Each structure stands twice: as structure tokens, then as C-alpha cells.
Amino acid sequence: MSQPNTSPSGRPATLAPLFKASAGDPLLAMMLASGGDERIAAGPDGRNRYGASARPEAGEIWFSSSTASGVSRRGWQAASAALPFAFSAGESEDWFSDLRRRLLNLLAPPGAQAVFCASGTQAEYAALALAGARARPGQKIVNILVGPEETGRGAPLAASGRHFLNSAPFGSGRAGFALDGWEGAAALAALPLRNGAGAPLPADEIDARVCALVRVARARGAHALVHLLDSSKTGLSAISRDCATKLLRDNPDDVTVVVDACQLRCAPAQVRADLDAGFLVMVSGSKFLGGPAFSGALLVPGGFAESLAARDQDIPWPEGLADHFAYFDWPPLLRDRIAGPFGARCNSGLGLRWTAALAELEAYCALDPALIEMAKACFQGEARRQILMTPGLEMDESGGEPTLIPIMMRGAEKGAADAALRKLRRRGLHLGQTVPIGGREALRLCLSAPQIVDFAWRYREIGDQNFAFGPLRADLEKLFTAWGALLG
Structure with a gap:
């Protein structure tokens, strides 16, 4: 595909008055909520459907990074500094190239590529497109999704090439219907993480089921796109990396593995190891990283990308993907194998959200690992203490992720968790959205990178550890005092 004409990027002086703190706040907030779908659209109260404002809100407490968080001061300042580039981004790819370089430097080995996505759910589309490029012409895709009940709500639809909402970053959609040009392109095979009572299924049992599905897919002449869920909504993981490695080794031409690391609660070294193993990796800047909702990316191993670029055939690209991707979202190495169309030249809102998220990721990656573990231990210990001191609450410990703690209300009726979530939000206290565990409902208490x-x-x-943890301890006490009052 031919490259568009470009011109040098720069900070446009004529727009400078808009970027002063007092005048730029409304503009930056508007831009941060652009280039997405209905999930990030601001309502009459200036907040999206997850209760988050596009600008920092003083006095609010965010333990909701499994779902979405309010933008931090650090992220806001970074996005503010980048705002001028959002208005010249259509002239040059320099800004997005720099964002891509920064992300890959932190998470990927040399040679890897990154596709920016309007959310983690859109990353499913990118993974499906690349799996389709590896498949033989006319070969169907069987997309094996593990734990769909504990991933993004739209993931099963996106994984089967369907619209997951009635809106899109650059167009409209019809939830449940196939994207234009992707009718029948992928069949979905979904496996649960838990049994009917809510107990996690044994890891070797899930591995065996996925291996059986791959054998069936191969017998039917299909290419299997296998998901490895790094951290679910409750901190569970499946399939094992040993299983994924074996599947790829034994079926090099008929299996593609994608790691769903959208929570990004694993260490950066794990992401690099997964890419070195030949896995695609989906990440998000708006979960654990605490960036503004939403920002996703699909990381592509260098060898994977180079093999596609060297082929004579283009990457299959249904017209419906134009509603979800801008031209600069895709790196040139892969974009040159795409005939298009794209919905826009540049998604400036996405660029600003990733700018905010990268400010947090860079600060996090610079920390002493011992301090990271100390913070996690303090958080988990205080969370346990608060739960024990609050009658009516209990902790689900099946996930084992120290930064994501599902909490259930004893004897609560269906819908009680959502009601508590809304009441706490009105007080500026934020938890991760309700998730079902067996026949019960849990809210999630989360620690974030910021x-x-x-x-x-x-x-x-x-x-001093007590001094360092003091503000977080105070926030936890305030949250659980309010939650306990709701329980009576």
C-alpha cells in the first residue's frame, strides 16, 4: 500500500493559547474521550458509563483498575503536554511512531511491532486479522476463547468477527452482527474457567480441553486461534504457557496463540517472554496501568510480523474494520500488507490516552521491584484486615492475584452488588464492576500502577513503610467504612 505524503511534525504555535492550563482543560477532556465508542462517551454529569471523568477529580478514591480508573495527575499532565501534537498528527506519523517505540521499549524484545487499538476488545479484531493472514486462503478460523465470562463483555462477539456494540470509533455497529466482509470468517469455541459452583477448574483439565478443540479444528481443516488468559476479572489464568508452547510447536502452521494480558498485571518480563515464544500479546493502558479509558494494543513478535510482510498476499481486511482502526494505528511493516480501508488517518484521542498510560508505565518500570512487592503486600494485608473487620463481606481467594481482590457480600440478593457499586460511586469511592462467581456476585478491589x-x-x-502506605491505608479505611454503612 502506498505511503501518504507527510510533513515534519511540530507544536503549532497558533494553537498555543488553547493549551494553557485554564483554557486547555475542557479541550483536553473532550479529546481524551474521543476516538472511542459509547463506553467512553461522557454523560450529562461529565462521566462515562464507568463513573470516570476525563479529567482528574480531587478527593475521589480509585480501587477500580480492573474496569477503569479516572485519569491520574501524572497522566493528565503528560497528555496535556502532547495535546498540540493531536492537532497536527494527521500530517505526520512521528507522534504515533514515538508512542509505539516507547511502548515496545518497555514491554517487547527487539523487532516486535505494536498495533494500537481503541480498546482491548478491538485488539481481538487485530488478532483475528493476523490469524487470518497466517491461515491458508479460504481456511476458516476457530477462535478458542478461555473464560469469556471473566474477560471483556464484548470479547466473545469481537473474537467471532462481530460488532460488540452499536457504536465504533469511526462509525456505527449492530451488536451481534458480523462486520462487513467478515461474515462466517470465524467460529467461536468458548471454555469456562470455573464450574457451576464457582470453583476454578483444574489447570490441566482446561489445557486438555483446549488441546482437544485444536485437534477437532485441525481435523476440520481450520486454523486455530488459541487464547491464553493471563489474568481474568478475578485474577485467574489459563491455559498454561507450557500447553500454549506445545500447541504452537506441534502445529506451527495451523495454530496462532494470543495472550490476553489486557489487565497487564503480569511483569513486563513476562510480556517479553511471551513475545519471544512467538505469541501475540494483547495489552491495555487503562486497567492496571490506570490510564484513561480506553487504550489497547496488540503486540506482535518480530518474526511473526516479518513473515507476514514477506508474503505475496495481503492481510485479509474486511471493510468493517474501517470503523475501528485508523491508518496510523498499524505499524508500516504490517500496514503495507493491508489494502484498507481505514476509518481515519489518525486517532488522536487514542494517542492522548496512550500518552497518559505510558507516563504511568514508564514510572512503574523504573521502580525497584522490591518496592513493588512491598506495596502489593501492604495492600493485600490491609485489604484482608478491612474485610475481616466489616461484617457481611468475604474475600474470594481463588485467583491469587495480589492486586485484584474479589469481594462478596454475604446473603446478598441478585443486583445488590451493582446497587452498592452505584452508591459508593456517588461518594467518590470506586470499585471494579460486578462479576459473577458461581451463583454469587463480587465487586473487585484493585491496586493500580499509579x-x-x-x-x-x-x-x-x-x-518508612508506614509513611509510604499511609494515604492508601486511609483510602481503604474510608472505602470500607462507607461500604460497611451500606450493609447496615
């Missing part, structure tokens, strides 16, 4: 960074910076001031 909170860990702030803990570490306070610790470095005087070397």
Missing part, C-alpha cells in the same frame, strides 16, 4: 508508583516515591523520601 498507586504503587506513589507508594514507592513516598518510601524513597524517608524509607
Whole structure:
């Protein structure tokens, strides 16, 4: 595909008055909520459907990074500094190239590529397109999704090439219907993480089921796109990496593995290891990283990308993907194998959201790992103490992820968790959205990268753990006092 004409990027001086703090706040908030779908659209109260404003809100407490968080001061300042580039981004790819370079430097080995996506759910589309490029002409895709009840709500639809909402970043959609040009392109095979009572299924049982599905797909002449869920909504993981490695080794031409690391609660070294293993990796800047909702990316191993670029055939690209991707979202190495169309030249809102998220990721990756583990231990210990001190609450410990704690209300009726979530939000107290565990409902208490960074910076001031954790302890006490009052 031919490259568009470009011109040097720069900070447009004629727009400078808009970017002063007092005048630029409304403009930046508007831009941060652009280039997405209905999930990030601001309502009459200036907040999206998850209760988050597009600008920092003083006094609010965010333990909701499994779903979405309000933009941090650090992220807001970074996005504010980048706002001028959002207005010249259509002239040059420099801004998005720099964002891509920064992301890959932190998470990927040399040679890897990154596709920016309006959300983690759109990353499913990118993975499906690349799996289709690896498949033989006319070969169907069987998309094997693990734990759809504990991933993004739209993931099963997106994984089967369907619209997951009635809106899109650059167009409209019809939820449940196939994207134009992707009719019948993918069949979905979904496996649960838990049994009917809510207990996690044994890891080897899930591995065996996925291997059986791959054998069936191969017998039917299909290409299998296998999901490895790194962290679910409750902190569970499946399939095992040993299983994924074996599937790819034994079926090099008929299996593609994609890691769903959208929560991004694993160490950066794990992401690099997964890419080295030949896996695609989906990440998000708006979960654990605490960036503004939403920002996703699909990381592509270097060898994977180079093999596609060297082929004579283009990457299959249904017209419906134009509603979801801009031209600069895709790196040139892969984009040159796409005939298009794209919905826009540049998604400036997405660029600003990733700018905010990268400010947090860079600060987090610079921390001493010992301080990260100290912050996690303090958080988990205080969370346990608060839960034990609050009658009517209990903790689900099946996930084992220290930064994501599902909490259930004893004897609660269906819908009680959502009601509590809304009441707490009105007080500026934010938890992760309700998730079902067996026949019960859980809200999720989450620690985010920005909170860990702030803990570490306070610790470095005087070397005292109690001082460093003090603000987080106070926030937890305020949250659980309010929650306990709701329970009576």
C-alpha cells in the first residue's frame, strides 16, 4: 500500500493559547474521550458509563483498575503536554511512531511491532486479522476463547468477527452482527474457567480441553486461534504457557496463540517472554496501568510480523474494520500488507490516552521491584484486615492475584452488588464492576500502577513503610467504612 505524503511534525504555535492550563482543560477532556465508542462517551454529569471523568477529580478514591480508573495527575499532565501534537498528527506519523517505540521499549524484545487499538476488545479484531493472514486462503478460523465470562463483555462477539456494540470509533455497529466482509470468517469455541459452583477448574483439565478443540479444528481443516488468559476479572489464568508452547510447536502452521494480558498485571518480563515464544500479546493502558479509558494494543513478535510482510498476499481486511482502526494505528511493516480501508488517518484521542498510560508505565518500570512487592503486600494485608473487620463481606481467594481482590457480600440478593457499586460511586469511592462467581456476585478491589508508583516515591523520601502506605491505608479505611454503612 502506498505511503501518504507527510510533513515534519511540530507544536503549532497558533494553537498555543488553547493549551494553557485554564483554557486547555475542557479541550483536553473532550479529546481524551474521543476516538472511542459509547463506553467512553461522557454523560450529562461529565462521566462515562464507568463513573470516570476525563479529567482528574480531587478527593475521589480509585480501587477500580480492573474496569477503569479516572485519569491520574501524572497522566493528565503528560497528555496535556502532547495535546498540540493531536492537532497536527494527521500530517505526520512521528507522534504515533514515538508512542509505539516507547511502548515496545518497555514491554517487547527487539523487532516486535505494536498495533494500537481503541480498546482491548478491538485488539481481538487485530488478532483475528493476523490469524487470518497466517491461515491458508479460504481456511476458516476457530477462535478458542478461555473464560469469556471473566474477560471483556464484548470479547466473545469481537473474537467471532462481530460488532460488540452499536457504536465504533469511526462509525456505527449492530451488536451481534458480523462486520462487513467478515461474515462466517470465524467460529467461536468458548471454555469456562470455573464450574457451576464457582470453583476454578483444574489447570490441566482446561489445557486438555483446549488441546482437544485444536485437534477437532485441525481435523476440520481450520486454523486455530488459541487464547491464553493471563489474568481474568478475578485474577485467574489459563491455559498454561507450557500447553500454549506445545500447541504452537506441534502445529506451527495451523495454530496462532494470543495472550490476553489486557489487565497487564503480569511483569513486563513476562510480556517479553511471551513475545519471544512467538505469541501475540494483547495489552491495555487503562486497567492496571490506570490510564484513561480506553487504550489497547496488540503486540506482535518480530518474526511473526516479518513473515507476514514477506508474503505475496495481503492481510485479509474486511471493510468493517474501517470503523475501528485508523491508518496510523498499524505499524508500516504490517500496514503495507493491508489494502484498507481505514476509518481515519489518525486517532488522536487514542494517542492522548496512550500518552497518559505510558507516563504511568514508564514510572512503574523504573521502580525497584522490591518496592513493588512491598506495596502489593501492604495492600493485600490491609485489604484482608478491612474485610475481616466489616461484617457481611468475604474475600474470594481463588485467583491469587495480589492486586485484584474479589469481594462478596454475604446473603446478598441478585443486583445488590451493582446497587452498592452505584452508591459508593456517588461518594467518590470506586470499585471494579460486578462479576459473577458461581451463583454469587463480587465487586473487585484493585491496586493500580499509579498507586504503587506513589507508594514507592513516598518510601524513597524517608524509607518508612508506614509513611509510604499511609494515604492508601486511609483510602481503604474510608472505602470500607462507607461500604460497611451500606450493609447496615
